[in-house]
Amino acid sequence: MLWSGWGDPARATALPDPVAALLRELLGVRPAAVPTVALQDVEVPDSRLAPDDLAALAADVGAAHVRTGAEARIRHTRGRSTSDLLRIRAGEVSDAPDAVVLPASHDEVLAVLRTCTARRIAVVPYGGGTSVVGALTPPRASLPGGRTGGFAALDLRRMDALVTLDETSRTAVLEPGLRGPAAEALLGARGYTLGHFPQSFAWASVGGFAAARSSGQASAGYGRFDDMVVALTAATPEGTLELGRAPKSAAGPDLRQLVLGSEGAFGVITSVTVRVHPVPETRAYEGWRFASFEQGTAALRGLAQDGPLPAVLRLSDEAETMAGLADPAAIGSSRDAGCLAVLGFEGTRAAVAGRRARAAEALAAAGGEPLGAGPGDRWEHGRFDAPYLRDALLDAGAFVETLETAAFWSGVPRLYEAVRCALTGALSGAGTPPLVMCHISHVYPSGASLYFTVVCAQGTDPVAHWAAAKRAACDAIAEAGGTISHHHGVGTDHRDWYAREIGPLGGAVLRAVKDRLDPAGILSPGVLVPGE
Amino acid sequence: MLWSGWGDPARATALPDPVAALLRELLGVRPAAVPTVALQDVEVPDSRLAPDDLAALAADVGAAHVRTGAEARIRHTRGRSTSDLLRIRAGEVSDAPDAVVLPASHDEVLAVLRTCTARRIAVVPYGGGTSVVGALTPPRASLPGGRTGGFAALDLRRMDALVTLDETSRTAVLEPGLRGPAAEALLGARGYTLGHFPQSFAWASVGGFAAARSSGQASAGYGRFDDMVVALTAATPEGTLELGRAPKSAAGPDLRQLVLGSEGAFGVITSVTVRVHPVPETRAYEGWRFASFEQGTAALRGLAQDGPLPAVLRLSDEAETMAGLADPAAIGSSRDAGCLAVLGFEGTRAAVAGRRARAAEALAAAGGEPLGAGPGDRWEHGRFDAPYLRDALLDAGAFVETLETAAFWSGVPRLYEAVRCALTGALSGAGTPPLVMCHISHVYPSGASLYFTVVCAQGTDPVAHWAAAKRAACDAIAEAGGTISHHHGVGTDHRDWYAREIGPLGGAVLRAVKDRLDPAGILSPGVLVPGE
Structure with a gap:
């Protein structure tokens, strides 16, 4: 992973000239004044x-597995939000483990948890390092011992086995340090797939998928990652949790759902048992055009409620369609309407043909116009490339960031x-009027996610500026009744709004669980749990 | 509800003579020595x-809503397990609220929770009174103040509104005291259904469905009740929990899943927002025969993993098929093999036709023989009648009880x-060799439930005798890796095995949550939470 950006440095690309020109004209983007510092020039505290x-x-x-060198510490500094990148590009690594x-x-x-409890050393579990919500950055004031306390990044990369594959139950036991491609390769060699393809797929880890309730691009077909987990093991300062003896149970509260989404604050997920699927015989992508976001949203709702549900189902709003974000290779060159x-x-093949035909009938009845395989294939081709595009945009002096939420269908328009209003208002007020784009990428019978992308100078x-705009957007989400995150998580960035969402008593319940499992408060302090 | 048995007394039926004869010959059943006492003769402490x-x-x-009369207290004594019935039929109501x-x-x-906290009065939420796991019976030693403490049954029947129906999101807000038929009537008048039809449907309540993670006979099509709940409100001694802003969220642990299944030990569920569905255009039932339970299980697994999934999917083992339990009206008269x-x-109609055709293809390939609509229609006709049959069996001197579990598919045969071995061994050893029957009635991609029915003298x-046999069965479930309950819950009866299932640390987490929400320990003491 590029220490100051995304992914494989060899795959970095510059922004095409026409896009740069467009950004200049449309949004007043000017080349960044400060170039990225060199890794060897970064000073670690x-x-x-x-x-x-x-x-x-x-x-x-x-001893070989305790690292204190500058490069290891820099490479484990914060996550991959745009603010994280801007700070590390400037050589600012005050939050290094x-x-x-x-x-x-x-x-x-x-x-390790016992040692760190005894010595009051904070521990932040680290998978792929792809958090965009500050989950890898314990605030200094939250560290045991306050501003003088230290913290260790607990990098799980050595725990990367496919432990067992149960072909009868179609489940696999995976270790948390497995990254997306490695998990798929191990399962693929046996004829199976997880079907979990978030944008962070190439770098994010199985443990992170579980701890942060990741949702992949094929969530309509394969479910969210938290839906896939049928059992798990977690190590906590107070011992081991082993949960899940059946797909579903009436034996009390579902404690799996208390560990999923706990973001390292309750314990370290050391294995998950997940549902797997035979590698599909075929995959087929296609595009449809709708006259408006409202019309398209109604069409997606129809598929979510009455079927047939494709594995991938997403809808860009007018702005995102116009910008051509669904195809990063062609960004800026699209002139699509609707x-x-x-x-x-x-x-x-037979099932795909059947579902495609029925979906086509439903979408046409809902006002959709079929565009054939082209737009679908282009989306599929570029589906993991947006984070590379971000690096190019940052290099060109543009700011780009995303945020996401979800709500019940009746609340989606509001x-x-x-x-949109909150982001546009806040950034325009700061002198950097943005382009705000949105898509729906995860649908359920009762609601959907909204994923916003913001570009400005x-x-x-x-x-x-972004911190202020993000606050305005989070307030808007809270007031409009949405959840503060559909698939990015809470981390430190969303903690205040999460506290509003679950209320003081919900927060108190989390605190009680945290205090029972981590009485010294060493695990990801300041992350997730309100009121620390 | 019949105070000493099941349902509407007008619907009680005697056991057909041939069945009684069969029970006599096969299991040595003799008429019960002790007839049921009369309600007015029961002495309440x-x-x-x-x-x-x-x-x-x-x-x-x-004042009109605080009742201390004998009949009200008798009618709220315990639940509807067979042991509950045997004790109340004998006039034993020492556990009356x-x-x-x-x-x-x-x-x-x-x-009420504030008052009871201040006065150390235990509170047991009461919906339909259909618990079969002792969830309505706090052990005297667990009551605040020990054996001298009192408890109130908190009957939620007055909270029985359909609060709102959101046709866009296909969700409804329901109050907890709504019983199955009333909920269906209110939704049906608007063209919707919950699709939740457990055997207790006629009497059980929405709050109970949620608090005990009920699963209905159409769970393959509509999901379990805990799957249907997208938001909920709970009243606790420490205040209100309002949870659920979207179908799914990455904002931390799913706290809804901590309240679902909490069986009144954490709080009182005062409303649920549930998914609803348009009333289906058509319903069609059909029967299939398989040569063995193993062959049939593989066929069900195929539908659960590769589809198409019917709304109802169940398979009786050889013993249950022979006994004809799938059709209570004809019990004992069946001579079906396999x-x-x-x-x-x-x-x-179109969707049903399509799914039926594809299912038929899959089942035939798996070795099934189609039996047409007859067996399906007979099952559908008698689907809620088994509890009436139990009363008739008890009158005739037979003992009948059920228990259930679930596991991953690979663990189902063991x-x-x-x-089966545990139940047969324990009851035979007690001099009452049983007929043990089983069916699968809830399937998932990774596993299934097993539902056992036991008949003996x-x-x-x-x-x-049953307590000993049940202990043996629960030990067997624990050792074979099953969950202690797929849809009946934990209550007091399963608490020790539940503690084994979630381990000491899992139990400690529940205790921490309980102590935070109910510091005085007034809510359903002795129910669910280990170590009280």
Whole structure:
């Protein structure tokens, strides 16, 4: 992973000239004043861990797996939100972990948690490092010992096995450090797939998918990651949780759902048992055009409620369709009117043909115009490329960021308008009027997600400007009745709005669970749980 | 509800003579020595609530809604397990609540919980009274104040509104006291259905469905009740929980899933927002025969994993098929060989025709033999009648009880054998060799439920004999890796095995949540939460 941006540095691309020109004319984007510093010039603060702390950790996982070098610490600094990138590109790594610890097993994780509890060292579980909500950055004031406390990034990359595959139950036991492509390769060799393809797929990890309730681009067909998990094991400072003896149970509250989404604040997920599927015989993507976002939304709702449901189902609003974001390779060159929907079908040839035909009938009846395979294939081709595009935009002096929410269908129009208005108002007020685009990419019978992309000029202080705009958007989400995150999580960035969402008593319940599992408060302090 | 048995007394039926003869010959069933006592002869223990306790409760809900008469207290004594019935038929009501309190609103529930917290009066939420796991019976030792403490049944029948129907989101807000038929009538008048039809449908309540994670006979098509709930409100001694802003969210743990299944131990569910569906254009049931339970199980697994999934999907084992339990009206008269499967399809005529054809193809390929509509229609006709049959069996001197579990598909055969052996061994050892029957009635891609029905002679002490057999079955479930309940819940009966299932740390988490929401421990003491 590029330390100061996204993905494989060899795949970085510059912004096409026409796009740069468009950004200049439309949004007043000017080349960034400050170039990215070089890795070797970044100054890391001194580690706050004492030699005997490091020796104790080395006793738990082996000395080779406790790293305190500058590069390891820089590479584990924060996540991949745009603000994270702007800060690290400027060489600002004040939030760097004091050490990187790499356990190889559940028992080693338990040992590290015991050591860190005894020594009041904070621990932040680290999978792919792709958080965009500040989940990897414990606020200094939240650290045990306050501003003087240190923290270790618990990098789970060595726990990367496909432990077992149960072909009868169609489940697999996966370790948390497996990244998307490795998990798919191991399962694919046996003829199976998870069907989980979030935009962060290439880098994000199985443990992170579970801990942050990730949702992939084929969620309509395969479900969200939290739907896929039927059992899990977690290591906590107080011991081990092993949960899930059946797909569903009436034996009390579903404690799996308390660990899923806990973002490292309750424990470290050390294995998940997930549903797997035979690799589909065929996949087919296609595009549809709707006259308006409202018309397209109604059509998607029809498929979500009455079927047939494709594996992939997404709808760009007018602005995103116009910008051509559904096809990053062609961004800026699209002149499409209306709203583009992309459908992807997976399964046997016969099943795909049947579902496509029935979906086509339903979409045509809802006012859709079929565009054939072209737009679908282009979306599929570029589906993981947007984060690379962000690096190019940042290089060109543009600011680009995303945020997302979800609501019940009847609340979607109000939520859509509220968030657009808040973002446009806040950024225009800061002198950087934005282009605000949106798509629906996850649908349910009772509601849907809204995913916003914002582009504007960086202006004088993009981190501060965005923080203000994000606050306005989060307030708008809370007031319009949406959830503060559909699939990015809470982290530190969303914690205040999450507290509003679950109310003081909901927050108190989380605090009680946290205090029981992590009485010293070492796990991801300041992340998720309100009122720390 | 019949105070000493099931349902509408006018619908009670005697056992057909040939069945009685069969039970006599096969299982040594002899007429019960003790007839059911008359309601007016039952002696209720004195209420442990003081006059000022009752006055305080009357101030909360109105004097007319605090009942201490013998009949009200008898009618709220325990639930509807066979042991519950045997004890109440004998006039044994030592577990009667000390008062029955009927609140009319969320705020009245909050007020009652505050009053009962202040006065250390235990509160057991009461919906339809159909628990079969002892969830309505706090052990005396668990009551605040120990054996001298009193408890109130909080009967929610006055909270029985369809609050709102959101046709766009296809959701409805329902109050907890609504019973199955009333909920269906209110929704049906608007063209909608919940699709939730457990065997207890006629008497069980919406709040109970949620609090105990009920699963209906059409769960393959409509999902379990916990799947249907997208938002809920609960009143706790510490205040209100309002949870659920979207169908799914990545905003932290899913706290809805902590309240669902909490069986009154954390709070009182005062409303649920549930998914609803347009009343289907048509319903069609059909029967299939498989040579063995193993063959039929594989066929069901195929439908659960590769589709098409009917709304109703169930498979009786050889014993249950032979006994004809799928058609209570004809019990004992069946001479069917093999294993009977019942499928029910719901939806538009076109969709039903399509799914039936594809299912038929899959089942035939899996070795099934189509039996046409007859067996399906007979099952559908008698689907809610088994509890009436139980009363007739008890009258005739037979003992009959059910228990259920679930596991991942690969674990189903071992679980099936383990539970059968445990039940047969324990009851044979007690001198009452049983007929043990089983069916699969809820399927998932990764696993299924197993539902056992046991019939034997009552013997000398049926309550004690069954307690021992049930312990043996629960041990077998735990050892074979099943969950202690797929849809009956934990209550008091399953609490020890539930503690094993979630482990000491899982139990400690529940205890922490309980202590935070109900610090005085007034809510359903001794129910669900381990270690009380």
